[in-house]
Every structure is written in C-alpha cells, then in structure tokens.
Amino acid sequence: MYDNLFSHIQEGYCRCLSNDSTCWPSASIWQTFNQSIDGQLISSQPSAAVCNSNPSNINACNIARNKWTNSSWRSDHAGAMQAANWENSSCSIYYNSMTCNQGSVPILAVNATLPQHVQKTLRLVNTYNLRLVIKTTGHDYLGRSTAKGALLLWLHYMKHFTLLENYSLCTGKNILNAIRVGAGVQWGEVYAWLALYNLTAIGGAASTVSVSGGYLQGGGHSPLSRWKGLAADQVLEFDVIMANGRRKTVNSCQNVDLFWALRGGGGGTFAVVLSVVLRTYSSPSIISSLQVIYPSNETRYASFIHDFVEFLPTLADAGWAGYFYIRDKTFIIGLLLPNGDSEMAYTTIDQLYNKYTDFNFARSSFIQFSSFNDFFVTIVEPQNPTGKNQILGSRLIPEAIVRNKPQQVADVFFQLKGGHMSLLMGNFVAGGKVSSKTQNNSVNPAWRTALLHMIYNERWVDGTSVEEQEIIAKTVTRSVNILQTIAGGSQSGVYMNEGDPNEKYWQQKFFGTIKNYNQLKSIKNRVDPNGIFVCNKCVGSDDWSDDLNCRIY
Known part of the structure; x- marks a missing residue:
C-alpha cells in the first residue's frame, strides 16, 4: 500500500543545520509515521497534473478543466492553490507538457483531522529538521501555503463548529452566542450555519476562506467590518x-x-491554530446596490471617478460599505448597508448617479435582503472565481486623505485603472468600527486610520515566460508605489494578506511600525526558537535565506 505513496520520497529534503543538513526520513520511517497518524499521510500534486502526467486519464483532466476556477474544488485538493501560479508548475490544463513537474507543491501532506495528527507531525518535523508549510484552503497571494521539498500540514478537514449560547470569558464576563470553529471550517459554511439562528459573524467575502487561518490571524477584512470591526477583533480564545x-x-x-x-x-508563524472562539451578532438586514458602468468617454470617466471619491465620505457617514472595480472601460460598484433605511439609501445613492444619466448603466439594482447570509449567497459568493495566475500589491488609504485630498486620490485611481489583464480594486471596508482604538491586538495600526484598502492586480496566461512574469511583477510594484503617494508615503501600511510578495520594506508595511514588528519577533523567538513555522514575509523570515530553508547566522 505504500509503494505509490513513497515512490518519489527522496525528492524532499531537510533544512540546513549550519553547513550540514540531516537526511530526509527513509521510507520505513514514513511508514511508521503514517501508521501513527491513522494513515493520514497522502501525496499531493499540482492541480493541473492530471492533464499532463497521465494523458490517458481524460475524465480527471476534464473535471479539472471544468472546475478550474471553482474555489471549493481547489480547497478540496491538498496541492492546489487558489492562485495557480503559486503552484509554480509547468503543468497546465490548456496544453500538454512533457516537462510537467511538482513545482513548488510538496510531495507529501498530512491530512490532519485530529489534534494528535498535528502533534505527531510536529514531532517528526522537529526530529528530522524538516521544512514545514501549513495550509487550509490555499487562499494566499504570497506563496506561504506551499514550498518545494516541504512537508505539508493540511488542516482543511478539521470541520467542527459549536454554538456556545452562554460563553464565560476567563475574566468572568458572559458572552451570548459565541462560536467555537475548527481550523478547516470555511466562511460560507459558518454563514449558512449561523443563519439558522438568525446570527452572523464578521468574516471573509470569499466563501471558501478558512475562518481561523491566515485570514483571521492577519487581521481579516469583511463586508461587515465597517459595521463591527475586523475579524481579528472578534476573537475570544484560541486552542493551539x-x-x-x-x-x-x-x-x-x-x-x-x-x-x-x-x-x-x-x-x-506562532502556532498551529486548532480552533477559535468568536463573537457573533444578530444578523442585520442588508440593502444592496450594484452598478456596472460603461463611461461614454475618458473625460466623463475621469469626472465620475473624481465625483465618486468625493462622495465616499458621504457614503461612509451613512453607514455604507462595499467594493469597487476600476478597469479601462468599466467601473463596477457593489455597496451594502447593514440595517439601513431604504428611503434614505435610495436618496443617498441618487446624489451620485443623477449626475451621470448619459452613462450606459448595464445593470442597476437596489435589492433588500432580510439577512446577511441571503445577501452573501446571492450577491457576494458568485463573484469569487479563482485559479488564475496573478500577483497583486496594496495600500491602506487613510480616511483623512480621502476626505481632505479627494482630487489627488481620484487622479491616482484614474491613472491606475486596469486593462484587459489588470484591475484596480477598492475595498471600502475600513473606517467605522475598524477605526476603534480600544482593540488590544497586533493588527497593523494603519487599519485604524484607513477608509479604503486599494489593490492593484495583474494576471497572465499559462505559458507566459519567466521574463515576462518578472516584468509583470515590476509593474505591480511600480503601481503600488504610485498608490503610496495617497497612502501616507513611506510610512503607509499594507494588509499583509493582500500585499506585494516583492514588498521591499515589508516589516514596516505589513506590521505598521518597526516597533510593532520587533515586539512580534520577540514573541516569535520565544514560542518558536527553532523557526519551525517560517513563511514568506512572515515574522522572523528575515532570519532565513531567500528559499527559507537555511537560517542566516
């Protein structure tokens, strides 16, 4: 039963120990380990490998082609990343490749479903000095969920959640309707479950994002974050x-x-989170406004962008939140108003759109939903396809700059409006309760003064040369530097989960201040002195080589 699983076992390797390295465990050791974790050691491969490595398996290849942009299908495969380029493979569903290889996808994965599976994996990693990567769903834009030659700890099937109707904090305070959620549970599952109790939680806009993984541990913005804060602000307890x-x-x-x-x-970075306890809230009703706009010419387009930016504080003061997408020919706006008054909502929005009756509104809608989950499954969930090759960078835009320098902000947005393979995305998810200064956590403090989280995104097709991809990456970095001019300059901040993987001053950008970073690094060195948990541009990774396999002494 082990022949196939361990057929390429020597392709893995151990991390450096000074100038030497320990050996990769033998097949017999892997077999013993597999028995100790209930046979949960599995092989993993790039998501397109079925179309290249075994051309006779036509059915599997057709499934991959049909499901390629389906985030649920991707999250159910150990080796699949949501952004396919982080698999870094020569495999493709669009053409057959005779050189299809493993790329950066680990060969072996532990499908951990119990705490003891995690504990025994860490024991093996410590004993043999193995490179470890942790993954739940692969929603990652910095390559942190995969690494060549590593052992993958996969938490996707740790699926358990419990409603705690009366949860007692360690301080003695009682919290009504908290929830305990396992590491593998995804936000769409939580929203649907909580809807049965007329409750909701502050979570991701993509239904397949893990609740307790990198999303939440990195801060976690939400369609509801202006209403109740970031996801990290809702945490009551971790089991790690x-x-x-x-x-x-x-x-x-x-x-x-x-x-x-x-x-x-x-x-x-700091520990493996098995579960998290979160606050919930009575589900708000939602008023939704969606507009797809085709500006008649560049002059009118520039005018609309300027008026839209000037109007954002009015929307913020009225309680709206949402997203907007700027491309060279289209401007898409999706807004939501929790517990809003419909007459006030229409009146507010009309102040913006009434000036542009000459635009071709491809779709104009105001829809009222009785619950957040109804809004989510109807409007938000269908808008999250994955499977593309992409790289992005971002900046948090301070609310004071949007309010006081709207023309400058609009000029940058118009300059960076995307094209066929690029996109400028606005996340109108900061301000409101995100601005609360009472939260004692390590969230980048730039969130507390921001109104917008702006992302510049570039995509490319399979077969694009490495040289062309490097040019694309430099385009992203240049575009982010332009965004920085309206984000507070050199001290601007970034949402780490949607940052540029080539961000030069990432310690300050991702963590807010060097003081904040150094405090996190001090904790990191105490709880993980051997650097078992190391990932790209995570706390402490600056002590490691570029490939994160050798500590820099």
Missing part, C-alpha cells in the same frame, strides 16, 4: 499547538502575549 507539540489555551488571561500576536501578527 505550539512548535514543540504542546497544546495550549490562548486568551486574555492565559498566554496573553501570544493572544496579542495571533490576532493580527500573521498566520503560519
């Missing part, structure tokens, strides 16, 4: 396994500094 394999409860009374770090300091 440390790098040494010990299980700990982490909250405001126990392991307090780790509690601070895990709420905003980034995933895959």
Whole structure:
C-alpha cells in the first residue's frame, strides 16, 4: 500500500543545520509515521497534473478543466492553490507538457483531522529538521501555503463548529452566542450555519476562506467590518499547538502575549491554530446596490471617478460599505448597508448617479435582503472565481486623505485603472468600527486610520515566460508605489494578506511600525526558537535565506 505513496520520497529534503543538513526520513520511517497518524499521510500534486502526467486519464483532466476556477474544488485538493501560479508548475490544463513537474507543491501532506495528527507531525518535523508549510484552503497571494521539498500540514478537514449560547470569558464576563470553529471550517459554511439562528459573524467575502487561518490571524477584512470591526477583533480564545507539540489555551488571561500576536501578527508563524472562539451578532438586514458602468468617454470617466471619491465620505457617514472595480472601460460598484433605511439609501445613492444619466448603466439594482447570509449567497459568493495566475500589491488609504485630498486620490485611481489583464480594486471596508482604538491586538495600526484598502492586480496566461512574469511583477510594484503617494508615503501600511510578495520594506508595511514588528519577533523567538513555522514575509523570515530553508547566522 505504500509503494505509490513513497515512490518519489527522496525528492524532499531537510533544512540546513549550519553547513550540514540531516537526511530526509527513509521510507520505513514514513511508514511508521503514517501508521501513527491513522494513515493520514497522502501525496499531493499540482492541480493541473492530471492533464499532463497521465494523458490517458481524460475524465480527471476534464473535471479539472471544468472546475478550474471553482474555489471549493481547489480547497478540496491538498496541492492546489487558489492562485495557480503559486503552484509554480509547468503543468497546465490548456496544453500538454512533457516537462510537467511538482513545482513548488510538496510531495507529501498530512491530512490532519485530529489534534494528535498535528502533534505527531510536529514531532517528526522537529526530529528530522524538516521544512514545514501549513495550509487550509490555499487562499494566499504570497506563496506561504506551499514550498518545494516541504512537508505539508493540511488542516482543511478539521470541520467542527459549536454554538456556545452562554460563553464565560476567563475574566468572568458572559458572552451570548459565541462560536467555537475548527481550523478547516470555511466562511460560507459558518454563514449558512449561523443563519439558522438568525446570527452572523464578521468574516471573509470569499466563501471558501478558512475562518481561523491566515485570514483571521492577519487581521481579516469583511463586508461587515465597517459595521463591527475586523475579524481579528472578534476573537475570544484560541486552542493551539505550539512548535514543540504542546497544546495550549490562548486568551486574555492565559498566554496573553501570544493572544496579542495571533490576532493580527500573521498566520503560519506562532502556532498551529486548532480552533477559535468568536463573537457573533444578530444578523442585520442588508440593502444592496450594484452598478456596472460603461463611461461614454475618458473625460466623463475621469469626472465620475473624481465625483465618486468625493462622495465616499458621504457614503461612509451613512453607514455604507462595499467594493469597487476600476478597469479601462468599466467601473463596477457593489455597496451594502447593514440595517439601513431604504428611503434614505435610495436618496443617498441618487446624489451620485443623477449626475451621470448619459452613462450606459448595464445593470442597476437596489435589492433588500432580510439577512446577511441571503445577501452573501446571492450577491457576494458568485463573484469569487479563482485559479488564475496573478500577483497583486496594496495600500491602506487613510480616511483623512480621502476626505481632505479627494482630487489627488481620484487622479491616482484614474491613472491606475486596469486593462484587459489588470484591475484596480477598492475595498471600502475600513473606517467605522475598524477605526476603534480600544482593540488590544497586533493588527497593523494603519487599519485604524484607513477608509479604503486599494489593490492593484495583474494576471497572465499559462505559458507566459519567466521574463515576462518578472516584468509583470515590476509593474505591480511600480503601481503600488504610485498608490503610496495617497497612502501616507513611506510610512503607509499594507494588509499583509493582500500585499506585494516583492514588498521591499515589508516589516514596516505589513506590521505598521518597526516597533510593532520587533515586539512580534520577540514573541516569535520565544514560542518558536527553532523557526519551525517560517513563511514568506512572515515574522522572523528575515532570519532565513531567500528559499527559507537555511537560517542566516
């Protein structure tokens, strides 16, 4: 039964120890380990490998082609990333390749479904000095969920959630209707489950994002974040396994500094989170406004962008949130108003659109939903296809700049409006409760003064040369530098989960200040002194080589 699983076992390798490295475990050791974790050691491969490695398997290839942009299909495969380029493979569903290889996808993965699977994996990693990567769903834009030659700890099937009707904090305070959610549970599952109780939680806009993984640990913005804050602000407790394999409860009374770090300091860095306890809220009704606009000419387009930016504070003051997408020929606006008054909503929005009756509104709609989940499954969930090759960068835009320098902000938006393979995306998800200064967590403080989170995104097709991809990456970096001119300059901040993987000053950009970063690094060095948890541009990764396999002494 082990022949196929271990047929390419020597392709993995161990991390450096000074100038030497320990050996990759033998097949017999892997077999013993597999038995100890209930046979949960599996092979993983790039998502397109079925169309290249075994051309006779036509059915599997057709499934891959049909499901290629389906995020649920991708999250159900150990080796698949949501952004296909992070598999870094020569495999493709669009053409057959005789050189299809493993790329950056680990050959072996532990499909951990129990805490002891995680603990025994960490014991093996520590014993043999293995490179470890942690993945739940692969929603990652910095290549943190995969690495060549690593062992993959896959948490996707840790599916358990519980409603805690009366949850007692360690301080003695009682919280109504908290939830405990396992590492593998995804936001779409939580929204649907909580809807049965007329509740909701502050979570992601993509239904397949993991609740407790890098999304939440990096801060986590939400369609509802202006209403109730970031996802990290909702955490009451973590159940974690440390790098040494010990299980700990982490909250405001126990392991307090780790509690601070895990709420905003980034995933895959401090511990393996088994579950998290979160606040919930009575589900708000939602008023939704969606507009797809085709400007008649460049002059009118520039005028509309300027008026839209000037109008954003009015929307913010009225409680609206949402998203907008700027391309060279289209401007798409999707807004939501929790617990809003319909007459007030129409009146507010009309102030903007009434000046542009000459535009061709391809779709104009105001829809009222009785719950957030109804809004989510109807409007938001269908808008999240994945499977593209893409790279992006971002900046958090301070609210003071949007209010006081709207013309400058609009000029930059018009300059960066995307084309056929590029996009400028506006996340109108900051301000409101995100601006609360009472949150004692490690979220990038730039979130607390921002109104917008702006992303510049570039995509490319399979077969694009490495040289062309490098040019695309430089285009993203240049575009982000332009965004920086309206984001506070050199001290501007970034949402780490949607940052440029080539961000030069990432310690300050991702974590807000060098002081904040150094505090996180001090905690990191204490809880993970051997650097078991290391990932691209995560706390402590600056102590490692570019490939993150050798510590820099």
